[in-house]
Amino acid sequence: MATTSQSPQRGTVLLKVEGLTKYFPVRGGIFGRRRGNVRAVDGVDLAVRSGETLGLVGESGCGKSTVGRTILHLYRKTRGRIVFDGRDLDTLGRREMRALRRDMQIIFQDPYESLNARHTVGQILEEPYCIHRIGARSDRNAQVCALLQRVGLPESAASRFPHEFSGGQRQRIGIARALALDPRLIICDEPVSALDVSIQSQILNLLLEQQQVNALTYIFISHDLAVVKHMSDRIAVMYLGKIVEFTDSERLYRQALHPYTHALISAIPVPDPTYKKQRIILSGDVPSPQNPPSGCRFHTRCSYAQDRCRREEPVLRNLSTGTDEHLAACHFAGDLPERAS
Amino acid sequence: MVDDDNVLEVRDLITSFTTETGRIRALDHVSFTVARGQTLGIVGESGCGKSVTALSIMRLLPQPAGRIDGGCVMYDGVDLTKAPVEDMCRIRGRRISMIFQEPMTALNPVQKIGRQLLEVYHLHQPHLDTDAATQAAVGILERVGISDPADRMNQYPHQLSGGIRQRVMIAFGLACKPDILIADEPTTALDVTIQAQILDLMRQLQHDIGMSIIFITHDLGVIADICDDVMVMYAGRIAEKATTSDLFAAPRHPYTRGLLRSVPRLDSPRKQMLKTIEGTVPSLQDMPDGCRFADRCALAEKRCRDAAPMLEPHDDRLVACYNWNRELP
Numbered sequence: 197m198a199t200t201s202q203s204p205q206r207g208t209v210l211l212k213v214e215g216l217t218k219y220f221p222v223r224g225g226i227f228g229r230r231r232g233n234v235r236a237v238d239g240v241d242l243a244v245r246s247g248e249t250l251g252l253v254g255e256s257g258c259g260k261s262t263v264g265r266t267i268l269h270l271y272r273k274t275r276g277r278i279v280f281d282g283r284d285l286d287t288l289g290r291r292e293m294r295a296l297r298r299d300m301q302i303i304f305q306d307p308y309e310s311l312n313a314r315h316t317v318g319q320i321l322e323e324p325y326c327i328h329r330i331g332a333r334s335d336r337n338a339q340v341c342a343l344l345q346r347v348g349l350p351e352s353a354a355s356r357f358p359h360e361f362s363g364g365q366r367q368r369i370g371i372a373r374a375l376a377l378d379p380r381l382i383i384c385d386e387p388v389s390a391l392d393v394s395i396q397s398q399i400l401n402l403l404l405e406q407q408q409v410n411a412l413t414y415i416f417i418s419h420d421l422a423v424v425k426h427m428s429d430r431i432a433v434m435y436l437g438k439i440v441e442f443t444d445s446e447r448l449y450r451q452a453l454h455p456y457t458h459a460l461i462s463a464i465p466v467p468d469p470t471y472k473k474q475r476i477i478l479s480g481d482v483p484s485p486q487n488p489p490s491g492c493r494f495h496t497r498c499s500y501a502q503d504r505c506r507r508e509e510p511v512l513r514n515l516s517t518g519t520d521e522h523l524a525a526c527h528f529a530g531d532l533p534e535r536a537s
Numbered sequence: 538m539v540d541d542d543n544v545l546e547v548r549d550l551i552t553s554f555t556t557e558t559g560r561i562r563a564l565d566h567v568s569f570t571v572a573r574g575q576t577l578g579i580v581g582e583s584g585c586g587k588s589v590t591a592l593s594i595m596r597l598l599p600q601p602a603g604r605i606d607g608g609c610v611m612y613d614g615v616d617l618t619k620a621p622v623e624d625m626c627r628i629r630g631r632r633i634s635m636i637f638q639e640p641m642t643a644l645n646p647v648q649k650i651g652r653q654l655l656e657v658y659h660l661h662q663p664h665l666d667t668d669a670a671t672q673a674a675v676g677i678l679e680r681v682g683i684s685d686p687a688d689r690m691n692q693y694p695h696q697l698s699g700g701i702r703q704r705v706m707i708a709f710g711l712a713c714k715p716d717i718l719i720a721d722e723p724t725t726a727l728d729v730t731i732q733a734q735i736l737d738l739m740r741q742l743q744h745d746i747g748m749s750i751i752f753i754t755h756d757l758g759v760i761a762d763i764c765d766d767v768m769v770m771y772a773g774r775i776a777e778k779a780t781t782s783d784l785f786a787a788p789r790h791p792y793t794r795g796l797l798r799s800v801p802r803l804d805s806p807r808k809q810m811l812k813t814i815e816g817t818v819p820s821l822q823d824m825p826d827g828c829r830f831a832d833r834c835a836l837a838e839k840r841c842r843d844a845a846p847m848l849e850p851h852d853d854r855l856v857a858c859y860n861w862n863r864e865l866p
Contacts, residue, residue, distance in 0.1 A: 249808075255728035362817045392582035392818075393755060394833075397799035397811035404808060419728065426801035427808065449803050463733035465758025467800055469781045477737055478730045481698045 207246035210413050211267070211381060216240040216276035218259075218266045222486060234486050236262040238437035240276075241512070244381070249407065249414040251428030251445060253421050253460070257482055258434040260417045264383040267415070268300055269293070280381070298328055301374040305386035307366035311358040317344075317369055318354035324376040343372040347402060364395035371402060375410075383415045388423060400427060421464055425449055433457050436485055436493040439512060443522040453515055453524040455532060456494050492526070500532055544716050544749050545571040545594070545633075549608035550618075552586075552593045556602070561821040563589045565773045566608070568848070571717065576743065576750040578764030578781070580757060584818055585770040587753045591719045593618075594751075595635055596625050612717075631661040634710040638722035640702035644694040650705055651690025654678070657712045673712070681708045682738055700731035704738070711742060718743075719751045724759065736763050757800060761785055769793050772818055772829040774845075779854030789852060789861040791834045798865075828858070836860040 217240075219233035237259040244250045252260040266273045269285065278285045280296060288296060304310040311320055321343050322336045331339060341351045347368040358366055367387060374382050384403065388396040400423070406412060416427045424431055424445075431448050433441040433456065441454040452458050459476040478497045483489050492510050495501040504527055515530050516522035524530075552564040564586045571577050579587040592598050594610050596617060610617040612633065617625065629635075637643045645653055651674060658670035665673065671690075678686035681704040694702060703723060710718050720739070724732040740763060743750055752764055760767050761781060768778040769790060777790040788794045795814040816833040819825060825832060827842040834841065840859060848857040 255730060364817060393757070393796055394582060394799060394814040395817065397801070397813045398815070400801065401810050401813060404810060421729070422801050422803050425803055425807060426805065426811070429807070445807055459730055461803070463729040464803065465732070465736075465756060465762045466803070467757035467761050467785065467797060469761040469785050471761070475733060475737075477733050479734075481700055481731065482728070 207248065209243045210246040210281060211242070211244040211415075212277075212279040213240060213242040213244075213263075213267060214277040214279075216242075216263065216266060216278065217274045218262050218271055219274045232486055235437050235488060236485060237266060238488075240434075240437075240439055242432065242439075242442075244413060244415060246380075246413055247407075247411050248429040249416050249427050251424035251431035252415060252417045252434060253419065253424045253431060254434035255419060255460075255482055257436070257485055259437040259485070260419075260434050261385050263434075264302065264385050264415060264417050268297075268302055268383060270302075294328075298377040299380045300383070301377065301379040301381070302383045302385060303367075303370050303374050303387045305389050307363065307370040307390070308358065310370060311366060311373075313358055316355055316357055317349075317361075320358070320369065321354070321372055321376060324373065328377060330377070339376075343376055346375060346406070347372040362395075363391050364398060367391060367395075367399050368402065371399075371406070375406060378410070379412070381413045381415070383417065385417045386419070387416075389418065389420065396423075403427070421460055433460065436482065436488050438493060438525065439523070440494065440526070441524045442512070443516070444520050447520065447522060453522065453529040453532075454494075454526050455498050455500055459497075494526075500528055502528070542572055543570040544573045544612070546611040547590075547594065547608070548611070550590070550593055550605070550610065551607040552589055552598065553604055553606050554599075554602045555604075556822070558822050562606075562824075563603075563773055563821060564593065567770075567773075567775055568608075569768055569775065569778060571749050571751060572766070573749055574743070574747050575765040576752055576763055578760040578767040579751065579753045579770060580755065580760050580767060581770035582755060582818060584772070584821065586773040587770050588721055589773075590770075591635065591721050591751065591753055595629055595633065595719065596620075597629075597635075627661075630657065630715075631713040632715055633717040633719065634713070634715045635719040635721065636703075636706045636710045636723050638725050640699075640706040641694060643706060644702065646694055649691055649693055650678075650697075654690070654705075654709060654712065657709055661713045677708045677712050678705070680742070681705075681711070682734075683708070699727055700734060703727060703731075703735055707735070707738065707742070711746065711748075714746050715748055717749045717751065719753070721753045722755070723752075725754065725756070732759075739763065757797065769796075772824065773821065774829060775848055775855070775857060776830065777854065777856045777858075778848070779856075783852075783854055787852070789854065789856045790830075790858050791836050791860065791865055792830050794865050795833075835866050836863055 216237055218237040219235055221230045222232045222234060224231040240263055254260050265271045267278055318340050321340045325331055325339055340354050344351055344353055349368050388399050418424045428445045431445045432439045435456050441457045452461060459478045462476045480497050483496055489496050491507050492505040495505040510525045510527045512523045512525040514521055514523055548568050550564050550567045553560050553562045581587045593605055605618045654674040655670050658665050658673060675686045678689055683689055683704050724735050764781050767781050767784045769776045771792050776792050788797050798812045799814060814833050828845050831837040831841040846857045846859050848855045851861050
């Protein structure tokens with residue numbers, strides 16, 4: 197069945213990430229010497245178009261959150277280049293970087309731990325204005341009230357503390373804080389994973405609405421493929437620090453090319469008992485990113501793995517014959533048996 | 538009385554907790570039965586009472602705050618709410634066992650898996666000598682799909698991955714081949730591909746051992762996948778109880794209807810506004826008199842707020858709503 201949702205306008209590229217790599221050192225022994233690295237993100241290329249939502253999906257430890265945080269310079273990257281709006285972040289001085297942070301914000305999974313419990317909601321929301329010296333002190337109240345209204349909270353919320361709110365309301369506060377400086381890019385890091393089902397849809401709607409109104413660009417990070425699919429124009433599937441597949445979200449769901457994406461889609465429990473599907477149950481666990489498998493990192497769990505997969509690492513290549521890109525990192529992508537999803 | 542088809546019957550169960558602001562009722566007249574060899578799903582959002590139901594059955598409520606104030610839990614001719622503590626100790630783990638969401642908090646971090654598993658056998662099957670118990674322990678680990686079970690016996694919980702830990706938990710739960718396994722969000726902390734493995738394992742084991750399962754989750758997809766019957770809870774009461782196929786084919790309670798259509802699906806068009814259930818669950822300290830869902834319900838009328846609807850049979854199921862046959866706008 198053809199869906200009518202339009203693909204994103206081929207907007208200009210707002211954020212470009214090339215060869216992004218982030219290793220976390222593993223220390224040990226009595227002198228705390230570096231014994232190895234957790235290769236959380238290992239060579240990721242992404243181009244995020246202005247106004248689109250780019251989904252990053254994968255299981256725990258695949259590096260999706262690390263990508264988000266490294267882009268924001270919350271982690272210092274090991275290697276790679278991050279270009280935002282045509283400017284390489286490495287070339288910026290402290291002051292320029294600080295100014296640029298206004299354009300890049302983040303919403304965290306746990307709205308409780310990410311809000312200062314000793315500050316009132318009003319103090320939390322005016323902080324961005326104070327730090328970036330925007331508006332006069334006398335304007336602050338009005339700015340905070342406008343923000344609260346945008347995210348569907350009453351003005352009276354300003355004088356209360358985060359613990360007085362439910363999880364969904366706290367996430368609204370987190371979103372209000374991210375919206376405060378009118379950013380262009382918001383990284384949404386599992387924004388609804390900690391919320392109840394009936395609250396999830398409220399928050400997802402709020403994010404969609406704000407995107408439409410303010411022409412925001414999102415990087416939407418989640419382990420829940422159904423949520424990512426709902427929110428995103430294009431999706432990158434990550435496994436052990438690398439992107440294994442990247443394409444339009446409808447296309448990914450209809451005709452995934454990488455065996456891992458197949459397994460991921462088939463493992464999602466569908467709220468419909470009559471829905472019969474071929475479930476692919478992967479054996480084993482995700483290997484440790486400290487010591488990833490040789491060749492294709494997925495070969496230890498892949499039922500199609502050949503000798504070549506153990507030896508040679510597949511590159512992410514375009515397998516689309518049309519205008520839309522469809523990238524997959526698998527030696528045999530496209531030649532694997534079709535699977536109805 | 539519990540008849541042959543049902544292994545457990547819960548009747549009018551009332552459980553409350555003492556808090557700083559007074560006693561709050563976490564379960565309010567909850568009644569249901571668990572069919573032999575079947576899986577009953579309990580679904581609902583945080584605070585709806587699904588875990589408290591499990592803890593009440595097991596008599597594992599946090600003490601001294603939690604208390605069963607009324608009703609009964611009939612198992613094998615005995616009311617578990619009134620059974621002496623020694624009897625409960627014999628039932629728990631042997632006849633009715635429970636597995637939890639986070640195996641790391643349920644397992645002892647400073648004891649090897651093997652030692653903890655042998656303790657289960659020493660407690661519940663004292664006739665087994667150490668060799669026989671070790672053999673049984675290795676056997677059950679193998680049964681839950683753990684490779685090199687003899688080696689795993691010598692490992693500590695932190696040395697295992699989340700999926701393996703949950704398998705170990707299931708092995709603990711099944712060591713004595715219980716009649717009932719209560720699984721409280723057993724796959725919530727796991728990745729989807731690992732969740733698929735664990736659900737598959739539970740299905741197989743149920744088929745082999747013939748136990749009943751009470752499966753507690755907030756995930757409607759998991760319910761559709763593994764349960765025969767479903768009970769939807771809201772704010773300490775049952776909203777709707779039906780077979781899984783009836784519930785998903787035609788939900789009747791406005792809360793169930795709302796919940797099912799608010800979930801994003803893989804086959805729905807992207808970036809469309811989702812249907813929502815407005816508002817939030819009322820706090821247990823401050824429950825409305827009538828239907829507890831009325832404040833969030835698009836169909837609510839005066840009678841809903843005046844008196845709570847009873848859980849009554851309609852359309853091949855039990856549903857607690859006056860407007861069970863009206864569509865949501």
